Amino acid sequence: MTAFEEVNVFFDQAADRLELDDGIREMLRMPWRELQVSVPVRMDNGRIEVFAGYRIQHNGARGPYKGGTRFHPNAGQEEVRALAALMTWKTALVDIPFGGAKGGVACDPRSMSEGELNRMTRRYVTNIEHILGVNRDIPAPDVGTNPQTMAWMMDAYSLIHGYTPGIVTGKPVEFGGSLGREASTGRGAVYVLSEAARDLGIAVEGATAAIHGFGNAGSWTALLLEEMGAKVIAVSDTRGGIFNESGIDAKGAVQHKKETGSVVGLAGTDPVTNEELLELNCDVLIPAAIDGVIDRDNAPRVRTRLVLEVANHGLTPEADQALNDRGIPILPDILVNAGGVVASYFEWTQNLYQHKWEESRVNKELHKIMTRAYRDVREVIDRDGITYREAAFSIGVGRVAHISNLRGFL
Numbered sequence: 294m295t296a297f298e299e300v301n302v303f304f305d306q307a308a309d310r311l312e313l314d315d316g317i318r319e320m321l322r323m324p325w326r327e328l329q330v331s332v333p334v335r336m337d338n339g340r341i342e343v344f345a346g347y348r349i350q351h352n353g354a355r356g357p358y359k360g361g362t363r364f365h366p367n368a369g370q371e372e373v374r375a376l377a378a379l380m381t382w383k384t385a386l387v388d389i390p391f392g393g394a395k396g397g398v399a400c401d402p403r404s405m406s407e408g409e410l411n412r413m414t415r416r417y418v419t420n421i422e423h424i425l426g427v428n429r430d431i432p433a434p435d436v437g438t439n440p441q442t443m444a445w446m447m448d449a450y451s452l453i454h455g456y457t458p459g460i461v462t463g464k465p466v467e468f469g470g471s472l473g474r475e476a477s478t479g480r481g482a483v484y485v486l487s488e489a490a491r492d493l494g495i496a497v498e499g500a501t502a503a504i505h506g507f508g509n510a511g512s513w514t515a516l517l518l519e520e521m522g523a524k525v526i527a528v529s530d531t532r533g534g535i536f537n538e539s540g541i542d543a544k545g546a547v548q549h550k551k552e553t554g555s556v557v558g559l560a561g562t563d564p565v566t567n568e569e570l571l572e573l574n575c576d577v578l579i580p581a582a583i584d585g586v587i588d589r590d591n592a593p594r595v596r597t598r599l600v601l602e603v604a605n606h607g608l609t610p611e612a613d614q615a616l617n618d619r620g621i622p623i624l625p626d627i628l629v630n631a632g633g634v635v636a637s638y639f640e641w642t643q644n645l646y647q648h649k650w651e652e653s654r655v656n657k658e659l660h661k662i663m664t665r666a667y668r669d670v671r672e673v674i675d676r677d678g679i680t681y682r683e684a685a686f687s688i689g690v691g692r693v694a695h696i697s698n699l700r701g702f703l
Contacts, residue, residue, distance in 0.1 A: 294610075296375035296584060302610040304378065307686035310679075317694055320702065324374060326350040330420040332398055334413045337406050344413060345369070348396040348421045350430060351377035354697045355385055357428050358394035359634060361435025361463075362417075362442070364410075365583075368397030372584070376435075376605055380634070382689030383627040387666045389638045394430055396421070402437045403531075411445055418449035425450060427459040427645065433637050434463040436508070436583065440475070444468050459644035462637035471640035473655030474633075479513025480656065481632015482603050483521065484663040486577065489624055489681075492671060495598060498522035501575045503597075505529055505567060506582025507546065507556050510603050510630065514579060515543040523577070527570050530555050530582075534570045535562035572596060580607030587612040595621070602626040617680055625682035627689060628666060635662050 294302075301322055308318045332344040347370055350358045360380040363373070373395045381393025398417055402410055424430055434443055443464045450460045458469035466472060473480075490497050500523045504511045507530045515525045524540040532555040535541060541562060549559045557564065571578065571591055578597035580586050581604050587595060589611035600616065600623040602608060607626060608616070616623055639655055673684035 295371040296606060297371045297378065299585075299610050300375045300378050300606060303613075303682060303686050304382070304690060306683060307690040310677075310683070310687050311691050311694065313690075313694060317697065320697070321352065321690065321693060322378075324349050324351045324377060325353060326424065327370070327374070328421060328424060329370065330417070332413055332417045332420065334409060334416060336409055344398050344400045346396070346398045346417045346420065347373045348424060348430070348432075349373045349377040349394060350424065351393040351395075352381040352693060353392035354693055354700060354702065355392055356390035357392065357426070358430035359384060359391035359433070359637065360394035360396065361433045361633075362438050362446070363395070363397035363435040364400055364402040364437030364442070365397065366399060366401050367583070368399045368437075373397045375584070379605055379627055381693060382686055383631050384634060385692040386627055386669075386685055386689040387631045387635055387662055388692070389635060389662070391431075391634070391638065394432075395435075396432055397435075400437075410442070414442055414445040415449040418446050419453075422450055422453055425460060427457060427641070431459065431637070431641055432461045433633070434509075439463075439509075440465045440470060443470075459641050462640040463633075464640070469640075469644055471636060471643055471655060472650065472652035473659070474636045474640055475509065476513045476517070477636030477655075477659060478510040478603070478630050478633035479515075479517055481635060481659060481663045482510070482514050482579075482601060482629045483517045484632070484660055485624055485629050485667050486518075486599075486601055487521070488664055488667045488671075489599070489622070493599065493622060495576060499524065500577055501526045502577040502579060503527040503570050503573045503575045504579045504581055505534075505570050505586055506580065506604060507550060508582065510633070511579070511581035512543070512547050512550070514581060514601075514603055515541075516547065519543040526575060527565055527573055528556050529565065529567045529570050530557075533557045534565040534567055535559050536565040536570070536573070537562045577601055580604045582607075585609050587616075589615065592616055597621060600624065601629055603630050605630065613682060623681060625685050628670060628681070628685045631666065632659055632663055635659055
């Protein structure tokens with residue numbers, strides 16, 4: 294199955310539970326608009342390379358489209374479709390006034406210079422700007438992009454439409470970004486973990502955690518877990534991983550990666566592969582990188598008490614079922630990593646009113662929304678006897694279907 298088909302397995306399960314008829318089911322399943330563009334870039338050596346770019350707007354029933362921009366070799370149409378659909382259900386689950394979208398350029402940003410990335414970003418925005426807007430579609434960072442990328446995107450859009458800080462979120466703070474946005478995905482994840490651990494009888498303090506992926510979300514999750522007294526025993530990035538059963542210094546790992554480009558080689562740790570990390574014996578396993586890293590092949594070897602799915606679509610449907618059959622709870626991506634889009638909502642709101650919030654307010658409001666969303670999910674679980682993912686999708690799909698009916702789409 295493609296990534297989009299795999300996401301729709303979870304959608305169809307929710308649609309069955311909600312008893313949606315075939316017409317609305319098809320309307321909610323398929324993207325409302327898909328745009329593919331060529332992105333020609335003059336490289337530093339003088340030659341022109343043409344990349345494939347996408348912006349897919351999955352559903353806008355509940356508000357402007359919202360979703361990240363991914364620069365990655367696998368950022369093709371099917372992957373971007375899947376991520377756009379997840380954003381639709383995610384924004385509905387946490388009940389913020391956005392729909393779902395996603396964008397991407399199929400490239401390897403690690404092999405490109407800053408100048409090449411700047412030129413590519415600007416050409417990409419120029420080619421999709423007609424479907425963007427502060428009340429239409431607001432991009433954000435994702436894998437392979439960062440606040441600097443968002444600054445370039447905002448500038449490229451503003452050169453055409455005038456100064457428009459609200460056109461993207463995840464910007465540098467001094468350029469209209471929000472305090473607390475950088476840590477928000479990881480912070481939202483640990484807020485959800487804290488609530489779930491209490492319900493499941495797992496003590497976060499002293500718990501062991503293994504984190505697959507040490508980008509923005511994974512590194513902040515590690516730092517915040519360490520603050521809560523958990524023991525991060527393994528982390529990894531694209532070059533490999535590190536392990537110490539007594540615990541890894543998360544701050545030291547962040548600094549080592551800044552200096553060397555990878556966590557590999559941190560003093561006081563042993564090497565571990567990305568594949569081995571996913572099979573370590575731990576209390577909390579955290580896929581925080583790319584999609585599909587836990588699949589039908591390695592799911593039987595996963596040894597954890599709880600999965601915290603920080604990555605989008607970190608588990609395939611087969612892996613999800615296999616772990617459920619073994620009684621391993623999975624806190625799903627559309628709940629766990631929603632802190633990023635919630636903080637983006639705060640940034641967008643601040644930009645519209647040209648007013649800045651204190652970081653303490655951002656974190657307080659983030660905690661309120663994330664814990665409320667978790668409690669909504671838990672209520673459905675207790676009522677219907679279903680899994681965390683099934684409950685989360687039922688809420689998200691149900692809310693989009695309800696608004697579609699109110700707006701007269703049906």
